[in-house]
Amino acid sequence: MALVLSAAVAPVQAVALPAVSGTATAPGSYGFAEDATRIEGARTTADADPLTPGRSYRSSLPSRDKVSYRLDLDATTNAYVSVTAVPPPGSSVSVVDGLKVSVQDAEGNSCSVDTTTFGxxxxxxxxxxxxxxxxxxxxxLCRADGAYHVTVERADPEGEGSSPDTWELEILAVTEPQTAKAGATGAPQTWDSATPQPLQGDAExxxxxxxxxxxxxxxxGVWRDELRPGQTVFYTVPVDWGQQLAVTADLGSSDSGGTGYVSDALEVTLYNPARGHVARLGVGYDGDQKSGSLPPLPPVDHAxxxxxxxxxxxxxxxGSYYLVAHLSExxxxxxxxxxxxxxxxxxxxxxxxxxxxxAGESDPEGLFDVSEEDREAAAAGVPGGDDTALRVVAVSGIGTGSALLVGLGVWTLLVRRRSPVRS
Incomplete structure (x- = not known):
């Protein structure tokens, strides 16, 4: 049976289309991955549950205890585990309070240690x-196949002013294959390290x-948002091999007439596609407009x-690099x-x-690539995610049939993306 759509019918004002949710609206809220599996961190490595690469997990971290998880790895694959800690809104945190993640092999050898603090x-x-x-x-070290242990703890659990609250955790483990042939053993020595001029133009x-x-x-491009104190928002930028990313953040003037100074009032942190910390900038604020830039960064290179x-x-x-902006409470x-x-x-x-x-695929697949779909999504601002909501697309002066065709076209573009859409 054929479906005939006519553009000669009465015009409509809008068409409801599937789109995304997860837009940051409430200060202190965090959008966990909806497909995340709940897992309990063990008090000892012997009792640690395994993490499967490519999957998201939710867990929790008490204020004084360590929690452990397990990774079962072969002898050829690089593995990365990112842990995002979410303190409850209104928590008290100190300058050195933060998160520490370490990885050890079965013999207790240290493979890596990383610490992030609130500043x-x-x-x-x-x-x-x-x-x-x-x-x-x-x-x-850390080259054999077998069990590896991921330990998560507070950066300063006994410190004065450290948060006494239990923190929620989001955990993501990913893998990266080896290259088909041996790569460079040294880092690139030459690159344009001059401080770039901030990109100009009207903000969208x-x-x-x-x-x-x-x-x-x-x-x-130049992108504008409005943040409330305590709010954190997340963006992603596709950066391909050989490309350099430069970011400047501006905080507009206040219309309240208040006085004072807030150190690092606006914090912008850059994370790589595996959610590993790259760099951060802090913008102090006294009520007048202020600006700051990430330090000059080298081109993306395997070496x-x-x-x-x-x-x-x-x-x-x-891959997709993350920009995370937070406005201080x-x-x-x-x-x-x-x-x-x-x-x-x-x-x-x-x-x-x-x-x-x-010499193989990452898990999740395509994590360390920039596809045409990624570029199209970045141009359109269509986020990827795990749930589906409704977006209203204004369609003025066209018929119902044409509007429906537009809607079906946009929906087709969305569902063809690698992950479900989020708005």
Whole structure:
């Protein structure tokens, strides 16, 4: 039976289309991956439950205890585990309070240790640290197959002012295959390290999401959002092999007439596709407009993992890089509840190059690639995620049939993306 659509019928104002949820609306809220599996962290490594690469998990971290999880690995695959800690809104946190993630092999040898703290703003918000087991000629330990143990704890559990609350955790384990042939054993020595000029132009509105899982895509451009004190928003930017990312963040002036100064009032943190920390910037605030930039970053290169600096080493693969912006709770004390205009000037420089010849697939598949779908999503601002909601697309002066065709076209584009959509 044929379905005939006519454009000659009465015009309609809108068509309801599937889109995304997870847009950050409430300060202190976090958008956990909806397909995350609940798992309990063990008090000893002997009792640790396994993490399956490519899957998301939810867990919790008490204020004084360590919790452990297990990774069962072969002798050839690089593995990364990112842990995002979410303190309850209104928690008290100190400058050195934060999250520590470590990975050890079955014999207790240390494979990696990473610590992230809240910093001088002392504002509770989602923070992430990562651990890794990597196969490298320069690292003789942690190369065998078998069980590896991921331990998560507070950065300063006994410190004065450390949060006494239990934190919720989101955990993601991923794998990266080895290259088909031996790669460089040293980091690239030459790259344009000059401080780039911030990208100029009129800002386009684009709302950040509430978590990593549904992060709002951005491409090269100037993007504006409005944040309230205590709010954290998540964006993602596709950066291919050989490309350099530069980011400047602006915090607009206050209209409240308040006075005072807030250190690191706006914090913007860059994470790589495995949710590993790359760099951060902090913008102090006295009520007038302020601006800050990430430090100059080298081009994305597989050989960056050989660099002595952790910042360069984190730029080891292509894919979707995350920008996480947080407005400190303390801003409200001097300048009111806002919202406050924030602008991200995102510049992706350089021509995409061919990546390494991987001898297999990552898990999840395509994590360290930039596809045409990724670029289209970044241009359109269509986030990926795990749930489906409704988006209303205005359609004026056209018939119901044409509107329906437009709706079906957009829906087809959305469902063809690698993950379900989120708005």
């Amino acid at each position: 001088t703003a002392r504002s509770p918000h989602p923070i992430a640290a990562w651990g890794m087991r990597e196969i490298s000629p320069g690292k003789p 509105q684009r709302k950040g999401a509430a978590g990593f899982a549904g992060a709002t895509p951005l491409d090269r 960056n993992r050989n660099a002595p600096l952790a910042q360069t080493g984190a730029l080891r693969f292509a 303390s801003v409200a004390d001097s300048f009111g509840d806002g919202p406050f205009a924030t602008t991200l000037r995102v510049d992706v420089r350089g021509t995409a190059e061919a990546g390494p010849d991987y």
